[in-house]
Amino acid sequence: xxxxPLVLGIETSCDETGVGIVRGTTLLADAIASSxxxxxxxxxxxxxxxxxxxxxxxxxxxxxxxxxxxxSARDLDGIAVTAGPGLAGALLVGVSAAKAYAYALGKPLYxxxxxxxxxCVDQLEHGPLPEPTMALLVSGGHSSLLLSTDITSDxxxxxxxxDDAAGEAFDKIARVLDLGFPGGPVIxxxxxxxxxxxxxxxRGLTGPRDAAYDFSFSGLxxxxxxxxxxxxxxxxxxxxxxxxxSFQEAVVDxxxxxxxxxxxxxxxxxxxxxxxxxxxxxLRVLAQERCEAAGIRLRVPRPKLxxxxxxxxxxxxxxxxxxxxxxxDWDLSADSxxxxxxxxxxxxxxxxxxxxxxxxxxLYS
Amino acid sequence: MLLLALDTAxxxxxxxxxxxxxxxxSSSQVDARRHGELLLPAVDRVLAEAxxxxxxxxxxxxxxxxxxxxxxxxxxxxxxxxxxxxxxxxHGLCTLDGLAYAADGTGVEGPFVVATDARRKEVYWAxxxxxxxxxxxxxxxxxxxxxxxxxxxxAVGAGALLYPDTFPDARAPEHVSAAALASLAAExxxxxxxxAAPRPLYLRRPDAQVPKNYxxxxxx
Ligand SMILES: [Zn+2]
Numbered sequence: 081x082x083x084x085p086l087v088l089g090i091e092t093s094c095d096e097t098g099v100g101i102v103r104g105t106t107l108l109a110d111a112i113a114s115s116x117x118x119x120x121x122x123x124x125x126x127x128x129x130x131x132x133x134x135x136x137x138x139x140x141x142x143x144x145x146x147x148x149x150x151x152s153a154r155d156l157d158g159i160a161v162t163a164g165p166g167l168a169g170a171l172l173v174g175v176s177a178a179k180a181y182a183y184a185l186g187k188p189l190y191x192x193x194x195x196x197x198x199x200c201v202d203q204l205e206h207g208p209l210p211e212p213t214m215a216l217l218v219s220g221g222h223s224s225l226l227l228s229t230d231i232t233s234d235x236x237x238x239x240x241x242x243d244d245a246a247g248e249a250f251d252k253i254a255r256v257l258d259l260g261f262p263g264g265p266v267i268x269x270x271x272x273x274x275x276x277x278x279x280x281x282x283r284g285l286t287g288p289r290d291a292a293y294d295f296s297f298s299g300l301x302x303x304x305x306x307x308x309x310x311x312x313x314x315x316x317x318x319x320x321x322x323x324x325x326s327f328q329e330a331v332v333d334x335x336x337x338x339x340x341x342x343x344x345x346x347x348x349x350x351x352x353x354x355x356x357x358x359x360x361x362x363l364r365v366l367a368q369e370r371c372e373a374a375g376i377r378l379r380v381p382r383p384k385l386x387x388x389x390x391x392x393x394x395x396x397x398x399x400x401x402x403x404x405x406x407x408x409d410w411d412l413s414a415d416s417x418x419x420x421x422x423x424x425x426x427x428x429x430x431x432x433x434x435x436x437x438x439x440x441x442x443l444y445s
Numbered sequence: 446m447l448l449l450a451l452d453t454a455x456x457x458x459x460x461x462x463x464x465x466x467x468x469x470x471s472s473s474q475v476d477a478r479r480h481g482e483l484l485l486p487a488v489d490r491v492l493a494e495a496x497x498x499x500x501x502x503x504x505x506x507x508x509x510x511x512x513x514x515x516x517x518x519x520x521x522x523x524x525x526x527x528x529x530x531x532x533x534x535x536h537g538l539c540t541l542d543g544l545a546y547a548a549d550g551t552g553v554e555g556p557f558v559v560a561t562d563a564r565r566k567e568v569y570w571a572x573x574x575x576x577x578x579x580x581x582x583x584x585x586x587x588x589x590x591x592x593x594x595x596x597x598x599x600a601v602g603a604g605a606l607l608y609p610d611t612f613p614d615a616r617a618p619e620h621v622s623a624a625a626l627a628s629l630a631a632e633x634x635x636x637x638x639x640x641a642a643p644r645p646l647y648l649r650r651p652d653a654q655v656p657k658n659y660x661x662x663x664x665x
């Protein structure tokens with residue numbers, strides 16, 4: 081539809097400089113510049129390295145997105161930007177760019193929530209989000225179960241990790257196994273040739289008295305490291321493929337079990353999975369099996385839309401325009417601990433249209 | 446000519462408009478923690494004061510530091526993005542040069558030093574023969590380590606005022622102003638000089654260590 085909003089979205093919460101352009105729920109461009117290679121030797125994202133790279137990459141990435149989409153900046157209906165949560169210095173580069181861009185073009189600015197954007201991006205793949213939708217967001221930065229009844233105004237935290245993010249556990253185990261950084265893709269690759277039931281690693285927080293929707297990966301991480309160290313101490317060869325497969329199985333077993341349970345408990349029949357770990361092939365297969373068995377429709381965007389990108393920010397921005405949500409002010413802050421319940425950051429002159437039903441705890445860990 | 450100048454490399458968030466002859470509007474706020482929030486409203490205010498719109502601007506001037514990174518990038522990113530949309534050149538000027546230029550007419554005669562606060566008990570600094578002539582590359586050092594190099598010279602800037610042991614003859618101006626940056630840029634452009642590209646002067650490497658080894662978890 082020609083009258084759907086044309087929105088450009090900017091994402092800089094971590095190490096990807098993302099600029100996406102959407103028209104309503106249609107993806108037009110998804111330009112990314114990543115500084116991941118610069119972080120590899122540090123074994124994790126270095127905030128200052130990421131921030132410097134965002135500054136360098138921003139203007140060329142905006143240019144590329146406009147070219148890819150074949151649209152003129154003058155035709156945009158709004159500029160959306162990740163206001164948080166994320167790395168403070170990295171967020172600030174994107175917010176500064178978005179403000180200057182919107183101001184210079186005379187367009188409204190929408191500071192939006194990174195986690196809500198991860199959910200909303202699925203509209204570009206599978207059409208409008210069912211309301212309600214349960215979302216499992218898993219990456220190096222987040223492990224959250226969220227329930228959304230309206231992605232522009234009502235996202236409720238159901239559960240989150242109490243220690244490490246799921247993606248962090250992949251990175252750490254990859255390091256123990258000397259497989260490099262980032263750990264997710266390489267563990268997935270080795271696991272394909274291993275036996276997932278070879279070693280019985282623990283499933284964190286799955287006891288009858290444990291929080292039903294919270295996650296813990298720290299104990300698993302330690303158990304896997306100990307197991308590997310014991311093998312090495314005994315002078316035996318570490319069966320890397322079996323360890324990778326068994327570790328990965330422990331992670332995705334817990335993730336999918338809890339997500340499906342949350343859907344059943346809440347009477348929600350759509351589950352979306354997003355974040356970098358959603359690219360994990362075993363997670364996709366197991367989630368599909370368990371959702372089918374439970375009568376839940378599973379929605380997982382293609383891997384490129386699951387990792388951090390600008391299209392997801394544009395998708396949520398377009399929804400903000402469609403639903404007449406208030407634009408942000410020119411003094412919009414980058415908020416590294418923006419609560420997930422704050423789906424966007426409306427300007428002061430407007431009424432606060434959020435529903436604050438749950439605690440404002442910081443889900444970004 | 447209409448230059449929009451901005452600088453966020455130091456605690457000052459400063460914006461000015463220069464029409465080629467003089468500064469026609471300016472704003473300076475000192476708040477080290479809110480560069481991101483303050484800059485765009487300041488640009489808006491300065492344009493409103495001059496009764497102009499952003500698209501009247503024919504060039505952007507931005508202070509490239511040296512400065513603590515997070516704030517510094519706010520000005521650079523804003524300048525780059527304005528340049529992209531407006532299709533006008535973006536000129537970089539050393540923030541210390543702006544401070545030196547602002548010292549003109551304040552009684553500083555002959556060689557002097559400009560020093561800003563680099564935090565972590567260090568200063569960003571450079572030596573000048575006069576307010577328009579820098580004679581050393583901007584550097585970051587502990588004040589005690591440069592005491593000899595700056596001995597006997599008057600000094601301007603917050604970094605000088607912070608460390609009286611090293612800079613006993615410290616004077617105003619304390620902070621850089623975009624008005625001074627704009628005037629300096631206008632003067633150099635009028636003289637046919639090329640101004641530098643807007644590249645940040647970080648002067649420090651990112652704090653990051655390559656992990657030596659993963660922590661062994663097996664108890665001894
Ligand atoms: Zn993310």
